[in-house]
Amino acid sequence: MLIPPPLSLYVHLPWCVRKCPYCDFNSHEQRGALPFDAYVDALLADLDQDLPLVWGRTVHSVFFGGGTPSLFPADAIDRLLQGASSRLRFAPGAEITLETNPGTAEHGRFEDYRRAGVNRISFGIQSFDDGCLHRLGRIHDSAQALAAIALAREAGFDNVNLDLMYALPGQTLAMAEDDIARAIALAPAHISHYQLTLEPNTVYAARPPQNLPDEDLAWDMQERCQARLAEAGYAQYEISAYARPGRQCAHNLNYWRFGDYLGIGAGAHGKLTLGSEQAIARRWKHKHPTAWLATAGTPASIGGDERIAEARRPFEYMLNALRLVEGFTLHDFEACTGLPPSAIAAPLQAAFDAGWLHDDGARIVPTALGHRFANDVVSLFLED
Numbered sequence: 402m403l404i405p406p407p408l409s410l411y412v413h414l415p416w417c418v419r420k421c422p423y424c425d426f427n428s429h430e431q432r433g434a435l436p437f438d439a440y441v442d443a444l445l446a447d448l449d450q451d452l453p454l455v456w457g458r459t460v461h462s463v464f465f466g467g468g469t470p471s472l473f474p475a476d477a478i479d480r481l482l483q484g485a486s487s488r489l490r491f492a493p494g495a496e497i498t499l500e501t502n503p504g505t506a507e508h509g510r511f512e513d514y515r516r517a518g519v520n521r522i523s524f525g526i527q528s529f530d531d532g533c534l535h536r537l538g539r540i541h542d543s544a545q546a547l548a549a550i551a552l553a554r555e556a557g558f559d560n561v562n563l564d565l566m567y568a569l570p571g572q573t574l575a576m577a578e579d580d581i582a583r584a585i586a587l588a589p590a591h592i593s594h595y596q597l598t599l600e601p602n603t604v605y606a607a608r609p610p611q612n613l614p615d616e617d618l619a620w621d622m623q624e625r626c627q628a629r630l631a632e633a634g635y636a637q638y639e640i641s642a643y644a645r646p647g648r649q650c651a652h653n654l655n656y657w658r659f660g661d662y663l664g665i666g667a668g669a670h671g672k673l674t675l676g677s678e679q680a681i682a683r684r685w686k687h688k689h690p691t692a693w694l695a696t697a698g699t700p701a702s703i704g705g706d707e708r709i710a711e712a713r714r715p716f717e718y719m720l721n722a723l724r725l726v727e728g729f730t731l732h733d734f735e736a737c738t739g740l741p742p743s744a745i746a747a748p749l750q751a752a753f754d755a756g757w758l759h760d761d762g763a764r765i766v767p768t769a770l771g772h773r774f775a776n777d778v779v780s781l782f783l784e785d
Contacts, residue, residue: 446698
């Protein structure tokens with residue numbers, strides 16, 4: 402039987418100053434003044450449309466993603482949060498994250514975001530090396546990154562994440578380690594560290610950058626940086642996420658544990674467990690901001706609405722759960738998918754035999770080898 406898991410709210414703010422060549426997110430370069438008020442109105446209309454799917458449920462986390470959410474003024478964020486909390490029950494102390502580009506940080510704004518209710522800031526640093534930042538097409542340099550982090554700290558934010566990438570064009574092992582060392586020196590609560598990949602439909606996919614580290618060097622970067630993070634007290638809890646004790650990202654943990662999330666905004670995706678139907682639904686909104694703004698709050702704004710077939714649920718679950726160091730329990734699998742453990746007995750055994758997963762008697766966890774070959778592990782759970 403399906404049991405509704407914790408619920409999160411994802412808010413997509415789709416504009417950025419400049420599209421990075423590696424980015425495959427639904428982001429659109431700013432052209433003139435942005436329609437902040439109209440967009441917040443549309444977000445609330447979008448939320449009203451989806452409310453019947455989550456009546457009576459509590460929101461445990463909110464995440465403003467993009468694009469560059471920090472392009473939006475604090476009063477717009479405040480109005481959205483006030484409107485959302487008047488429609489949905491927010492858990493006391495709910496984690497509320499705002500993604501921030503250091504190149505858009507302005508003096509005094511962090512204090513306003515904090516007053517609006519934001520209690521976690523995530524900085525898209527990517528690297529502290531100015532050459533790497535230039536090759537990545539970022540609009541900030543290392544000095545601006547340091548200044549933005551300092552401003553957030555001065556505003557009272559103690560829950561700060563730094564996003565870093567490795568295997569960058571022209572990056573050496575020493576450069577990757579230096580990025581991690583500089584991040585650790587800033588003592589953030591959380592560090593995300595992930596490999597640059599050439600995603601389809603990006604500038605980098607069409608015109609790959611020169612001097613990309615090969616697979617062996619990228620693996621060396623990952624291992625050396627993991628060791629440095631562990632030595633500094635940052636525990637890895639997901640393939641690319643490291644945190645000080647008690648500072649894991651609650652919102653992303655809910656994704657990886659196959660929790661529910663309501664997605665509002667242009668191109669936002671949601672996944673919801675519908676107890677009355679004993680179904681798992683995915684709904685997503687039209688991607689282009691102009692088209693979405695014109696139809697927000699009406700069925701015409703919905704880009705797709707589907708029920709996840711039972712045969713696909715094991716793959717969908719494992720795609721998330723196997724990213725976690727903690728792995729999963731068979732009880733969690735059954736509660737989140739509505740399927741008995743026998744539904745995954747054969748692929749589980751294959752993963753055990755390959756040395757990719759380990760059953761410690763309480764949980765099924767990925768081995769180090771399983772994390773390295775994560776895509777191969779997950780593919781075992783695809784329906785025939």
